[in-house]
Amino acid sequence: MKDVIHISSCTCCGDLLRGAFSRRHLVLSAAAFSAAAVLSPYRAFAAEGHYEAMVLGCIDPRLQEPVHRYTRRRGLTGKFSQFVIAGAAVGVVAEPFKDWQKAFWDNLATSIQLHHIKKVIAIDHRDCGAAKIAYGPEKVANPKIETETHRTAMADFRKQVGERQPALKVETGLMALNGRIEMFA
Numbered sequence: 001m002k003d004v005i006h007i008s009s010c011t012c013c014g015d016l017l018r019g020a021f022s023r024r025h026l027v028l029s030a031a032a033f034s035a036a037a038v039l040s041p042y043r044a045f046a047a048e049g050h051y052e053a054m055v056l057g058c059i060d061p062r063l064q065e066p067v068h069r070y071t072r073r074r075g076l077t078g079k080f081s082q083f084v085i086a087g088a089a090v091g092v093v094a095e096p097f098k099d100w101q102k103a104f105w106d107n108l109a110t111s112i113q114l115h116h117i118k119k120v121i122a123i124d125h126r127d128c129g130a131a132k133i134a135y136g137p138e139k140v141a142n143p144k145i146e147t148e149t150h151r152t153a154m155a156d157f158r159k160q161v162g163e164r165q166p167a168l169k170v171e172t173g174l175m176a177l178n179g180r181i182e183m184f185a
């Protein structure tokens with residue numbers, strides 16, 4: 001309301017401000033519209049409720065779309081919470097990233113409380129820069145060694161989830177850059 005009075009009483013820059021105001025108004029309307037469009041498929045789901053899973057992924061930009069495709073293939077669209085951290089399971093268990101890890105466990109507990117998720121799905125990936133930082137280049141030197149490095153990290157992840165959230169199911173997988181995923185149990 002203040003803005004409107006200011007605009008109408010200002011003779012020197014009223015047009016400019018009015019222009020800014022209407023542009024801002026348009027931007028806000030567009031944002032509200034697109035938010036509604038994005039949210040509409042999920043209208044049946046509430047902030048608190050019963051959802052399927054938390055998906056844990058890496059921050060790597062190359063993996064966002066493949067992970068998205070994977071969750072869609074599994075029919076999880078709109079049914080999972082998401083936690084994204086460099087290295088995915090590696091980020092949650094590797095010693096060099098220990099300062100980050102409480103945030104994951106707290107978020108997992110919050111998602112269990114709010115969303116009543118039944119499982120956590122951790123998706124590590126090949127050619128992960130965070131795994132290289134955490135364990136050193138020799139631990140990801142070739143696909144075989146890389147697989148073993150992630151296998152170990154994901155086993156540790158499953159163990160820690162079991163200790164902290166024993167009722168929760170855990171799935172762990174290693175995704176190639178093309179989206180192909182190899183699950184480890």
Ligand SMILES: [Zn+2]
Nearest residue numbers: 058060087128
């Ligand atoms: Zn990564």
